[in-house]
Amino acid sequence: MYDVTIIGGGVIGASIARELSKYHGKFLMIEKEKDVALGATKANSGIIHGVYATDHGTLKGELAAKGNPMYQQLNEELNFGYRRTGALVLGFNAEDEKKIRERYHNGKKYGESPEDLQIIGPDKIKELEPHSNPNIKMALYSRNAGVASPYEFTIALVENAMTNGTEVRLGKKVENIQKREGGFLIDAEGEQIKTKYLINAAGLYSDEIAKMTGISNFEIIPRKGQYILFGKDQGHLVNSVIFQVPNAKGKGILVTTTYHGNFMIGPNAEEVDDRTDVSTTKESLRYIIKSARKSIPEFKLNRAITTFSGIRASIRAKDFIIEDDQVKGMVNLIGIDSPGLTAAPAIAKRVTEMLVRQGFTLDEKEDFNGYRAPLVQKKPEDFDGSTEHRDPEKKIICRCESITEEEILESFKRGLPVESIQSLEFRTRAGMGHCQGAYCGSRVRDLIHREYGIPKKRIPRDSHREEKRIQKVDIKEIRKMTE
Ligand SMILES: Cc1cc2nc3c(=O)[nH]c(=O)nc-3n(C[C@H](O)[C@H](O)[C@H](O)COP(=O)(O)OP(=O)(O)OC[C@H]3O[C@@H](n4cnc5c(N)ncnc54)[C@H](O)[C@@H]3O)c2cc1C
Numbered sequence: 001m002y003d004v005t006i007i008g009g010g011v012i013g014a015s016i017a018r019e020l021s022k023y024h025g026k027f028l029m030i031e032k033e034k035d036v037a038l039g040a041t042k043a044n045s046g047i048i049h050g051v052y053a054t055d056h057g058t059l060k061g062e063l064a065a066k067g068n069p070m071y072q073q074l075n076e077e078l079n080f081g082y083r084r085t086g087a088l089v090l091g092f093n094a095e096d097e098k099k100i101r102e103r104y105h106n107g108k109k110y111g112e113s114p115e116d117l118q119i120i121g122p123d124k125i126k127e128l129e130p131h132s133n134p135n136i137k138m139a140l141y142s143r144n145a146g147v148a149s150p151y152e153f154t155i156a157l158v159e160n161a162m163t164n165g166t167e168v169r170l171g172k173k174v175e176n177i178q179k180r181e182g183g184f185l186i187d188a189e190g191e192q193i194k195t196k197y198l199i200n201a202a203g204l205y206s207d208e209i210a211k212m213t214g215i216s217n218f219e220i221i222p223r224k225g226q227y228i229l230f231g232k233d234q235g236h237l238v239n240s241v242i243f244q245v246p247n248a249k250g251k252g253i254l255v256t257t258t259y260h261g262n263f264m265i266g267p268n269a270e271e272v273d274d275r276t277d278v279s280t281t282k283e284s285l286r287y288i289i290k291s292a293r294k295s296i297p298e299f300k301l302n303r304a305i306t307t308f309s310g311i312r313a314s315i316r317a318k319d320f321i322i323e324d325d326q327v328k329g330m331v332n333l334i335g336i337d338s339p340g341l342t343a344a345p346a347i348a349k350r351v352t353e354m355l356v357r358q359g360f361t362l363d364e365k366e367d368f369n370g371y372r373a374p375l376v377q378k379k380p381e382d383f384d385g386s387t388e389h390r391d392p393e394k395k396i397i398c399r400c401e402s403i404t405e406e407e408i409l410e411s412f413k414r415g416l417p418v419e420s421i422q423s424l425e426f427r428t429r430a431g432m433g434h435c436q437g438a439y440c441g442s443r444v445r446d447l448i449h450r451e452y453g454i455p456k457k458r459i460p461r462d463s464h465r466e467e468k469r470i471q472k473v474d475i476k477e478i479r480k481m482t483e
Helices: 011-020 059-078 094-109 122-128 150-163 203-212 232-237 282-295 340-357 405-411 421-428 441-452 475-480
Strands: 002-007 027-030 082-084 087-091 117-120 138-142 146-148 167-169 176-180 183-188 191-200 221-230 241-244 254-257 263-266 304-314 321-323 330-334 396-398
Touching (some): 002 011, 059 146, 059 340, 094 138, 150 167, 203 330, 221 282, 304 475, 396 441, 405 441
Antiparallel strands (some): 176 183, 254 263
8 A cells, every 4th residue: 555646747747756755655656758858847948937938926926936947956856857947028009018017016026136137128128138120128037047947856856755765556447446445455557555645736637537537527638839949050049938927828029048058939829639749740840930030039940959749738827726625634735837847846846835734744864865877977068059168088979969878778777657759858868959869779778778778770759659650740841841
């Protein structure tokens, strides 16, 4: 019998798993895919939002405001990749000015200091962002926003929870849940799991998990967001995360660099019926390009690397629901859309407190080890593109990202299996550069084959169990697009 079982290996489930692993108990995280971080967590903007961005008085706002300042220390402990960049919300006219002032006052309600949150004019904007549109009249500057690598964060959280005794079952879909005296009986594809407490962190499918326990008042409304990712050679065009004023659909199109220095634009917001529809479309990407040019006019489409999309687990209420009052012993996390990544560390603490209310005793481990060593060593070219410093002694497998054989072999030793090309990419970035694996693909297959004995031709590209052909706009079409 487990004390606590967490359904879902996204950033929310992983944050809860790591938080719980600080305490005595028998904990399990169960995930339907063959790796963690394959839901919304793998395809988002990776922004650790400043507090101005989320309405004061909402649960989202409260937890994002608590989550943001926890990132610095988490990164020191877990080495997943986080950088405080600051953020700007740009204004072009009087209408935008009203919204900027409204966001400023929202931030002030959280107690933001004058250094942390300011309204700035064209000169300061130019100083911070020399490549921005000269027609920008004003901007809200938030010092505490940053960027993180969301899937590396999740992998790091899970690795560290495992180091501290948490069990993880991958490739097991929860299909049925029975409420029993003193707990639950979970049916996961033939495996029966008994647990005293249950946490539903199933993201897009959290309404379906809730239904299995008789809760029928939740409905997820999937909202897709598409992106274009560019090479690091375009990364110099932007220093902070650049937003335009928010609209009815959300925070609008942003321009940023990823943690590793790639230039990125997106996401739009479109309601979709199919929760697995992560296709990209020319029409949406054209809109994203046009909107992004308004902030940073000069990026080069022929340096686009790939397009992708993620699906937000939104609900009509437009706030997070984290509740434990419908089924005794169960915590449901519903509608954890943006800024769920920012809020994740605070959500984990909130859920742990709720478990106490449900009767679980928190007894701290004296030997908790909160440290997780980095997998990929930071390289100067992540930020300036130069390769001069490369150590000729180290065998480079991925030339675009300078990933060494040693780093890849280390990723196999961390407890979670790395049995697909995507799983290796997410841990080491091998194959994620400009050539998208054209150079290193066969070497990477060799290494996975040597480690796991999977025939090279049968190593899957992707870690989803139901490998579905994703309809993506051919990158050549983006590179040639006339606007
Ligand atoms: C386009 C987009 C942009 C975003 N940008 C930002 C941002 O910049 N900053 C920010 O703070 N937030 C952002 N977010 C929000 C953030 O990505 C999410 O809040 C967060 O990833 C949610 O994590 P999760 O663990 O709840 O969900 P997921 O990552 O979806 O994880 C849920 C997991 O549950 C598993 N699961 C589902 N059903 C079952 C089952 N029956 N049995 C077992 N496992 C199951 C799934 O496979 C999945 O792995 C964005 C989201 C999107 C989509």
